[in-house]
Every structure is written in structure tokens, then in C-alpha cells.
Amino acid sequence: MNTDIIPFIRKESLHILRDKRTLLIVLLQPAVMLLLFGFAISTEVNDVRVAAVAPHRTAGVTEAVNRVAHNPNFTFYGYIQQNEIDDVLRRGDVTAVVVFADDYDRAVMQAAQGYAVNPPIQIVVDASNTNIAGTASVYLQNILLGTASAQSLFETRLLYNPQMKSAYNFVPGIMGVIFMLVCAMMTSVSIVREKEVGTMEVLLVSPVRPTKIILAKMIPYFVISCVTLAIILLISRFVLDIPMSGGIGGIVFVSLIYLALALALGLLISTFARTQIAAWMVSAVVMLMPMIMLSGMLFPIENLPLVLQPLTCAVPARWYISAMRKMMIEGLPVGAAMTELAVLCFMLLAVLGFALKKFNDKLE
Amino acid sequence: MKETAISIRELTKRFGDFTAVDRISFDVYKGEIFGFLGANGAGKTTAMRMLCGLSFPTSGSGTVAGFDVMREGEMIKRHIGYMSQRFSLYDDLTVMENIRLFAGIYNLTPYRTRRRAVELLSRLNFLGERHTLVGALPLGWKQKLAFSIATLHSPEIVFLDEPTGGVDPITRRQFWELIYEEANRGTTVFVTTHYMDEAEYCARVSIMVDGEVRALDTPAALKRQFATDSMDGVFRTIARGAKRAE
Amino acid sequence: MRTLLVLIQKEFLQIRRNAFLPRLIVAFPIMIMLVMPWITAMDVRHVGVAVVDNDHSGVSRRIISHIGATDWFTLHGMAADYETALRQLERGQVDVIVEIPEHFERDMVRAEPKPISISANSVNATKGSLGMQYVLQTVAKTLKELQAERGLVAGASELTVVQNRYNPSLNYRHYMIPALMIMLMVLICGFLPTLNIVGEKETGTIEQINVTPLSKLTFSLGKLVPYWLIGLFMLTVAMLIARAVYGLWPVGAPGVIYLAAMLFILVMSGLGVTVANMSDTMQQAMFVMFFFVMIFMLMSGLMTPIESMPRWAQTITLFLPPRYFIEVMRAVYLKGTAFTELWRCFAALGLFALLFNLLSVVTYKKQA
Numbered sequence: 001m002n003t004d005i006i007p008f009i010r011k012e013s014l015h016i017l018r019d020k021r022t023l024l025i026v027l028l029q030p031a032v033m034l035l036l037f038g039f040a041i042s043t044e045v046n047d048v049r050v051a052a053v054a055p056h057r058t059a060g061v062t063e064a065v066n067r068v069a070h071n072p073n074f075t076f077y078g079y080i081q082q083n084e085i086d087d088v089l090r091r092g093d094v095t096a097v098v099v100f101a102d103d104y105d106r107a108v109m110q111a112a113q114g115y116a117v118n119p120p121i122q123i124v125v126d127a128s129n130t131n132i133a134g135t136a137s138v139y140l141q142n143i144l145l146g147t148a149s150a151q152s153l154f155e156t157r158l159l160y161n162p163q164m165k166s167a168y169n170f171v172p173g174i175m176g177v178i179f180m181l182v183c184a185m186m187t188s189v190s191i192v193r194e195k196e197v198g199t200m201e202v203l204l205v206s207p208v209r210p211t212k213i214i215l216a217k218m219i220p221y222f223v224i225s226c227v228t229l230a231i232i233l234l235i236s237r238f239v240l241d242i243p244m245s246g247g248i249g250g251i252v253f254v255s256l257i258y259l260a261l262a263l264a265l266g267l268l269i270s271t272f273a274r275t276q277i278a279a280w281m282v283s284a285v286v287m288l289m290p291m292i293m294l295s296g297m298l299f300p301i302e303n304l305p306l307v308l309q310p311l312t313c314a315v316p317a318r319w320y321i322s323a324m325r326k327m328m329i330e331g332l333p334v335g336a337a338m339t340e341l342a343v344l345c346f347m348l349l350a351v352l353g354f355a356l357k358k359f360n361d362k363l364e
Numbered sequence: 365m366k367e368t369a370i371s372i373r374e375l376t377k378r379f380g381d382f383t384a385v386d387r388i389s390f391d392v393y394k395g396e397i398f399g400f401l402g403a404n405g406a407g408k409t410t411a412m413r414m415l416c417g418l419s420f421p422t423s424g425s426g427t428v429a430g431f432d433v434m435r436e437g438e439m440i441k442r443h444i445g446y447m448s449q450r451f452s453l454y455d456d457l458t459v460m461e462n463i464r465l466f467a468g469i470y471n472l473t474p475y476r477t478r479r480r481a482v483e484l485l486s487r488l489n490f491l492g493e494r495h496t497l498v499g500a501l502p503l504g505w506k507q508k509l510a511f512s513i514a515t516l517h518s519p520e521i522v523f524l525d526e527p528t529g530g531v532d533p534i535t536r537r538q539f540w541e542l543i544y545e546e547a548n549r550g551t552t553v554f555v556t557t558h559y560m561d562e563a564e565y566c567a568r569v570s571i572m573v574d575g576e577v578r579a580l581d582t583p584a585a586l587k588r589q590f591a592t593d594s595m596d597g598v599f600r601t602i603a604r605g606a607k608r609a610e
Numbered sequence: 611m612r613t614l615l616v617l618i619q620k621e622f623l624q625i626r627r628n629a630f631l632p633r634l635i636v637a638f639p640i641m642i643m644l645v646m647p648w649i650t651a652m653d654v655r656h657v658g659v660a661v662v663d664n665d666h667s668g669v670s671r672r673i674i675s676h677i678g679a680t681d682w683f684t685l686h687g688m689a690a691d692y693e694t695a696l697r698q699l700e701r702g703q704v705d706v707i708v709e710i711p712e713h714f715e716r717d718m719v720r721a722e723p724k725p726i727s728i729s730a731n732s733v734n735a736t737k738g739s740l741g742m743q744y745v746l747q748t749v750a751k752t753l754k755e756l757q758a759e760r761g762l763v764a765g766a767s768e769l770t771v772v773q774n775r776y777n778p779s780l781n782y783r784h785y786m787i788p789a790l791m792i793m794l795m796v797l798i799c800g801f802l803p804t805l806n807i808v809g810e811k812e813t814g815t816i817e818q819i820n821v822t823p824l825s826k827l828t829f830s831l832g833k834l835v836p837y838w839l840i841g842l843f844m845l846t847v848a849m850l851i852a853r854a855v856y857g858l859w860p861v862g863a864p865g866v867i868y869l870a871a872m873l874f875i876l877v878m879s880g881l882g883v884t885v886a887n888m889s890d891t892m893q894q895a896m897f898v899m900f901f902f903v904m905i906f907m908l909m910s911g912l913m914t915p916i917e918s919m920p921r922w923a924q925t926i927t928l929f930l931p932p933r934y935f936i937e938v939m940r941a942v943y944l945k946g947t948a949f950t951e952l953w954r955c956f957a958a959l960g961l962f963a964l965l966f967n968l969l970s971v972v973t974y975k976k977q978a
Contacts, residue, residue: 040923468616
């Protein structure tokens with residue numbers, strides 16, 4: 001590297017180090033978010049509150065209710081009256097109500113002997129959240145009927161995530177979004193601010209080539225991002241217990257490519273935005289939405305309507321998240337994420353090239 | 365005994381260990397143009413911000429327009445106008461919209477707002493530009509407009525913080541004509557400046573160095589005292605020992 | 611009062627002059643309401659299933675055809691062996707593998723067959739567990755039918771019926787749409803006031819205001835009211851789009867929704883103004899706001915259910931204002947819950963609104 005770039009890097013680093021509050025926020029925020037979301041975000045169904053309506057609390061009814069109450073996925077709310085069903089559901093006190101028929105015990109016995117009966121159990125579910133409703137009613141049916149006999153015909157296995165910890169699933173997603181936003185935001189805003197204040201012109205009249213000035217602006221932010229990456233990986237490994245059996249080298253390598261891409265995007269934004277406010281709006285509001293929605297972080301891409309699926313290909317986070325899932329969670333080597341890596345590299349070159357070209361065009 | 369518009373005693377402002385303004389005391393009389401001079405970093409702007417109720421004094425006492433600078437900052441604000449060093453009208457509003465905004469803030473009646481607007485704009489020859497965005501005006505025009513808006517509500521005292529920074533000599537000349545007109549109407553004008561020729565236009569000037577007021581008199585008396593024929597010479601003699609710069 | 615009107619008029623003039631904001635205010639709700647509901651369709655459909663059939667019997671063919679006929683599943687054809695299927699799963703082509711053991715049909719008659727194994731990729735926990743449950747149910751039903759036909763078990767009479775209330779068509783979009791409206795308000799009513807005030811700080815115009823006798827309360831109201839009106843405007847646009855495009859209109863009283871929205875926007879802009887008052891630079895203000903917005907969006911039950919969180923996280927959600935608004939929105943939109951039944955949420959929102967706006971007035975320093 002040429003030495004004339006060093007003063008610029010030093011100047012930029014000083015800017016960053018002087019503003020302790022911002023630096024603290026930038027470094028701590030990803031860690032706090034990762035911890036909060038890693039532990040807290042989950043789509044698994046548990047703690048579902050259930051009430052029961054039973055005109056006669058016979059032995060059969062009590063036994064069935066006990067099975068529900070003792071199941072870790074459910075919390076038993078208590079017995080209620082028939083006319084209270086709508087109230088407890090509408091107020092959101094419970095998610096499901098199990099209604100036992102008067103002749104529950106007799107009906108179960110008759111059904112076992114092969115007679116046709118009216119269903120003696122009615123499950124009334126608050127279906128506003130269809131996922132919870134669906135899972136809860138399937139679970140409830142299995143528990144209430146004690147379908148143990150049927151179970152022996154099956155053997156079920158959950159692969160890769162046997163404890164069903166959603167943290168596994170969300171960590172790559174959160175990484176993808178945090179890096180993109182923090183890096184893109186920081187670079188775009190710091191460049192636009194220099195434009196606003198007018199110091200950019202001072203730098204540009206110096207004999208150093210503009211490309212180098214830009215590079216010098218990006219290097220300190222790249223360093224900060226690397227610190228953030230290290231923090232996140234340490235938390236993932238030692239606090240969230242994510243195995244990362246695919247090899248740390250590959251994970252870091254792909255992440256660095258992604259960080260560089262995020263910085264390049266920030267640079268691109270800064271060539272369009274004239275004011276800091278515009279840069280913020282673009283990077284915080286306009287980018288945030290597709291980032292969360294179209295990256296597969298929360299919403300599986302194959303669930304999207306067919307029209308939107310090709311769109312997700314343009315979202316860098318989608319490729320990064322997919323690569324991180326493979327390497328951090330499924331424990332595959334970097335070879336399994338070649339497509340993702342290739343796409344990210346291509347995006348990096350394209351965005352960087354375009355941004356530098358725009359930047360140079362502006363100068364002439 | 366002349367009536368005072370501003371009267372302060374031992375006014376001090378400290379930021380941590382740093383004493384920006386160190387026990388300054390002076391009186392400004394009603395209707396005079398008072399020049400507040402000092403090198404960069406001497407504490408002029410800080411002192412002025414205390415007088416305007418933008419900043420709490422650390423210690424000392426004083427009144428501005430008859431109100432206590434320690435306790436009655438909001439009352440002071442009703443009776444003064446202020447034009448800051450940084451141009452601070454709204455660039456994305458038109459001339460008329462800016463006038464209407466500040467007239468609204470000072471609670472001028474719609475009738476009075478219209479009358480004052482016409483009065484100010486015709487004095488500036490601005491009537492044709494009243495629907496122009498302020499951001500599109502040249503700097504000199506902006507400064508004159510900012511001054512007019514600072515005096516929109518006919519304040520007793522108007523504070524001008526380096527009002528002519530960065531404008532050409534002709535505009536500066538016109539600007540001072542505006543200041544004179546305003547003073548002739550009985551308004552007290554408190555102005556900071558870097559230009560020593562402007563100091564000559566003031567009835568009295570004070571010179572601040574390192575947070576203290578080192579001299580205060582009419583320009584003629586100061587020149588006599590320091591045995592020099594220009595304010596420039598006075599200033600250089602006094603400011604020579606300054607420890608603080610920028 | 612007249613002063614307040616002048617200030618509000620000024621804000622609107624500035625918004626109108628801005629090249630970006632008017633477009634954002636109109637286009638953002640439309641885009642979110644038209645596109646997002648299709649994306650957030652988190653109901654599990656298109657579960658990719660691969661079947662490894664080692665039995666090649668009538669029973670196995672029947673199981674396969676049943677899986678193929680259910681619209682939850684996309685049958686990805688047959689895999690030669692488990693290893694092949696596993697590789698498909700690793701590449702993300704399938705989510706669930708069903709392996710039917712050799713001689714399953716023969717052994718089933720003797721009632722002691724080797725079990726059918728069902729393996730699900732649970733990297734995505736919802737899809738993994740729900741997909742497996744669905745496959746399990748489908749295959750169990752098929753087997754029960756078969757057993758009944760062959761007289762192995764007595765008549766298969768259903769013992770349970772499920773009644774889905776409030777969203778009988780089981781449309782997940784109807785659950786998400788009210789929440790999306792909230793996302794809209796969090797983003798716009800949180801970020802815009804913050805940017806506005808920090809912007810005035812950076813250009814220095816706020817100093818010109820500070821030196822006027824304008825009261826802190828009037829100043830704060832002058833900043834809050836415009837965003838309050840904009841927020842309500844966007845809510846209205848979003849509700850009309852929801853009605854026109856998705857046929858979704860509150861079962862309960864729209865007035866209850868508006869009341870909650872009025873409080874909620876005050877909460878968001880109060881928070882935004884407070885953050886702006888306490889920050890020196892735009893960068894600080896925006897990072898802090900961004901932090902709050904991320905937490906609001908991801909932890910207040912907007913996208914993932916609060917019940918699924920661990921207890922300590924559920925306790926944190928009690929301090930997140932959007933949580934209460936989301937509860938009100940969904941309850942009124944889907945279940946028609948009345949105001950009196952939701953008073954706790956309103957009390958919480960009212961408290962937050964009061965708190966943040968007091969803070970916004972207190973942290974605004976006219977004199978330092």
C-alpha cells in the first residue's frame with residue numbers, strides 16, 4: 001500500500017474514536033441485539049393457554065385434562081362455563097378451549113368397540129394466528145386421544161436442531177441484517193456528512209487520487225465491522241452454543257466478503273444522497289424493509305409468491321444468510337456454499353465498480 | 365444618568381475547568397449601538413448567549429431589558445431580537461413564510477404581521493422576492509432578511525452576532541444603514557464584529573480578551589487613550605497579550 | 611394556539627418542499643400493504659417432501675399418493691436411498707424425508723412393522739415442527755384407513771372436531787396485515803421526527819427558535835402534531851387498501867383502532883423527539899432509534915408470537931409500547947374485541963404516551 005493513504009486513514013480513525021458515544025453504540029448494539037433476539041425470538045409453539053368446558057367432570061375427562069395440563073407446551077387455564085367460551089377467546093385469555101360432551105366417557109368406550117359416535121370432544125381455537133392454531137390443535141388432538149398406539153408405527157427425527165432452538169435459525173439472519181445496516185449506514189452517512197460540511201472538497205483538491213481517499217474512508221469502518229464480527233462469532237459460539245462445525249475459516253472468509261459488500265453499498269448510497277437525512281432514510285427505512293422481508297431471515301423464501309422470489313436474489317443478505325446457515329448450523333464446509341460465495345463476490349465487484357465510477361464521474 | 369438597556373455585574377460562565385467568560389461587568393444604554401469586540405475565542409459569543417437567555421450564567425448578576433439574566437430568561441426573550449453567526453432562517457421556506465412563522469411565534473396579530481412584512485420588505489426592496497425560497501437568495505440578501513426578521517416584533521434590544529461575516533463591502537455598508545435606521549427608532553443594538561472599521565460606527569465599544577473585558581469607551585476616547593489613529597491599532601495593542609486563540 | 615397553528619403549517623410546508631418525504635409518506639404505506647402481506651405468509655405451505663420407498667408395495671404407493679394430493683406438500687419425487695434424500699435436504703430442496711422400511715406392508719399385517727421414519731430439517735423451527743406434524747397426520751390417517759379397510763381396527767370414528775374461530779379461512783395474511791400497519795407507524799413516526807429535530811440542530815435553525823419566547827410545550831406540540839396527522843393518514847390509507855385488496859375490515863369498531871393509533875403515534879414521536887434532544891449528532895440519534903425500532907419490530911409480537919419467548923423475554927415485552935397496540939389491532943380487527951375488554955392495553959399506551967412526551971418536553975433545553 002502506498003504511504004500517502006496513511007494520513008487519511010489516521011484522520012478517519014480519529015473521527016471515529018473521538019465520538020465515543022457513537023462508537024459505543026456501534027459496538028454494543030449488535031451484541032445486545034444478538035443476545036436478545038437469539039434467545040427471545042422463536043416461532044415454536046409453547047405456553048399455549050387452554051381452558052376446558054366439561055358438564056360432568058368424570059374420571060375420563062379429568063384424566064384427559066391432566067394430560068394437557070402436564071404437557072410442557074400447554075398451560076391449563078381452568079374450567080369455564082359454556083357461555084364464557086367466546087369471552088375468554090376474544091379477550092385473549094386463552095388460545096384454545098376443549099369442550100367435552102356430556103357423555104364423553106360412554107362415547108369413547110363405544111368408539112373403541114367400533115360404533116359410530118358423534119365426536120365427544122370439540123376443540124375451539126382462536127385461529128387469528130393460524131400457525132399457533134394449527135399446531136395447537138394438532139398437538140391437542142394427539143394429547144387428548146393419547147395416540148400412543150399410532151406412534152409406534154413412526155419414528156420421528158428433527159435434523160440439525162434437535163432441541164428446536166430457534167436461536168440457531170435467527171442468528172445468521174440477524175448477522176446478515178446487522179452487518180449490512182451498520183456498515184452501509186456508517187459509511188454512507190460519514191461520506192455524505194463530509195459533503196454537507198464541505199470538507200470533502202478540501203480532501204479532493206489534495207494530490208491524492210479520489211479512489212484512495214474513498215478507500216481510506218472505508219478501511220477504518222471495515223476494521224470496526226471486523227471487531228463486531230468477532231464479538232458476534234464469540235457470542236454465537238460460547239453463549240448461544242452454536243456448533244459452527246463447518247470450520248471457522250470459511251465463516252470468517254464469507255463474512256469478510258459480505259462486510260466489504262456492505263461498505264461498498266454504503267459508498268454507492270453516498271454518491272446518490274445529497275444530505276445526511278436522505279442517506280439515513282435510504283439506508284434505515286428503504287433498505288431495512290427488504291432486508292428483513294426478502295432475505296429469508298424470518299420468512300422462508302420458498303413461501304414467497306413466485307413473482308417475488310426472483311427479487312430476493314438481488315438482496316445480498318439472502319445469500320449471506322443462506323451461506324451462514326449452511327456453515328454455522330448445518331456444519332457444512334465452505335464448499336457447500338460456493339454458489340452463495342460466488343454471488344457475493346460478483347455483487348461486491350459490481351457494486352464497488354459502479355460506486356467508484358459514479359464517484360469519479362461526479363468529480364468531472 | 366442615562367437609562368440602561370443591559371446592565372451586568374461579574375457575569376461568569378465556566379465549562380468544567382475552562383472559564384469562557386470571566387467576571388465581566390458593563391452597562392449598555394437605551395438606544396445606543398454597542399460594539400462588542402474581541403479576538404476569536406475571547407468569549408464574545410458565550411457572553412452574548414448568556415444575555416439572550418440561551419445559556420445559564422455560572423455566577424454573577426445582571427438585567428437585560430429589565431429582566432434578571434439568571435432567572436427570567438424566557439421574559440428576556442420576549443423583548444429582544446437575535447441574529448446568530450450562522451445563518452439560521454429556514455432555507456426551504458419562502459421569504460414570506462419565514463416572516464409569517466416568526467410573526468406567529470412572537471404572537472403578532474395577522475394585521476400587524478402584514479403591515480410589518482410590507483414595511484420591512486419595501487425597506488429592503490424585497491417585495492418582488494417575497495415568494496422566493498430563502499435558500500435561493502444570495503448571502504448578503506439573506507443576512508439583511510435575517511436582520512429584518514430579528515427586528516420584526518420591534519424588540520427593545522437586538523443582538524447581532526457577527527452579522528456581516530462573509531459579505532461584500534457594499535452590502536456591509538447597506539447593512540449598517542439598516543442598523544442606524546433601527547437605532548434611530550430607539551432600538552438598542554448590541555453587535556459583535558471582526559471588522560474594525562465597523563467598530564467606528566458604534567457609539568461605544570468594549571474589547572474582550574481571554575474572557576475579560578479589557579477596554580470600554582467611545583471609539584474616539586479609546587484611540588486617544590492608546591495613542592493611535594485607528595480602532596485597528598487599539599485592538600492590536602489590547603489583544604497582543606491574548607493567550608487564547610481559536 | 612395561533613402560534614401552534616403557525617408552527618404546524620411550517621412543518622407541513624417543509625415536508626411538502628422536501629423532494630423525498632411526500633413520496634415516502636404516500637408510497638410507503640401502499641407498498642407495504644400491497645407487497646408485505648404476500649411475503650409474511652408464514653403459514654407453512656409447500657413443505658418439500660422426499661419419499662424413500664424401500665417397500666414398493668400397495669401401502670407405500672398409497673401413502674405417497676396421499677402426500678402428493680395434500681396441498682400442504684410439494685412432493686419432490688422418490689429418492690433412491692436415504693443418503694440421496696439427505697443431500698437434497700442439505701441443499702434445501704426438501705424439508706421432510708419420509709422413509710418407508712422394507713416389507714412394511716407385510717409386517718403391518720403382523721402388527722409389528724419396522725417404523726416409518728420421518729425426518730425434518732428443523733433449521734427453521736416452525737417449518738420443521740409443523741411440517742413434521744402435518745406429514746405425521748397425513749400418513750397416520752392413511753394407515754388408519756388401510757387398517758380399517760382390512761378390518762384390523764374397528765370403525766374409524768373421528769373423536770374430535772376442531773372449530774377455528776375469528777379466522778375461519780385460516781388466512782395467515784389476515785393475522786399479519788394489522789401488524790404491518792403498526793410496522794408502518796413505527797418506522798415513519800419514529801424516524802421522521804428524530805431526523806427533523808436533529809436536522810434543525812445541525813443547520814442551527816433551532817437556535818433561532820430557542821431565542822424566541824416560544825414555550826417548550828408549544829414547540830414540542832408543533833413537532834408532534836404533524837407526525838400525528840401523517841400517521842393517522844397513513845393508517846387510513848393502509849386500512850382502505852386492506853379492505854379493497856384483501857377484503858379485511860375490522861370486525862370491531864374502527865374507532866377503537868383510531869383511538870389506540872392516536873396514543874401509539876404519540877408514544878413513537880415522543881420517543882423520537884426525546885432521542886433527538888439527547889443526541890449531539892444525527893449519527894447518534896439514528897443509531898439509537900434504529901436500536902429501538904429493531905427491538906420493537908422483532909420483540910413485540912409483531913412477527914413472532916410473544917408466547918413463544920422465554921419468560922424473561924416476555925417480561926421485557928411488557929415495556930415495549932408496540933406490544934399493546936398490536937394486541938389491540940389484532941383483537942379488534944379479527945375478533946371484534948370491545949374497548950372495555952382492552953382497557954389494560956389502552957392504559958399502558960396512555961402511560962407510555964404521557965411518559966415519553968413529558969420526557970420530550972423535559973429533555974428539550976432552551977437554555978443550557
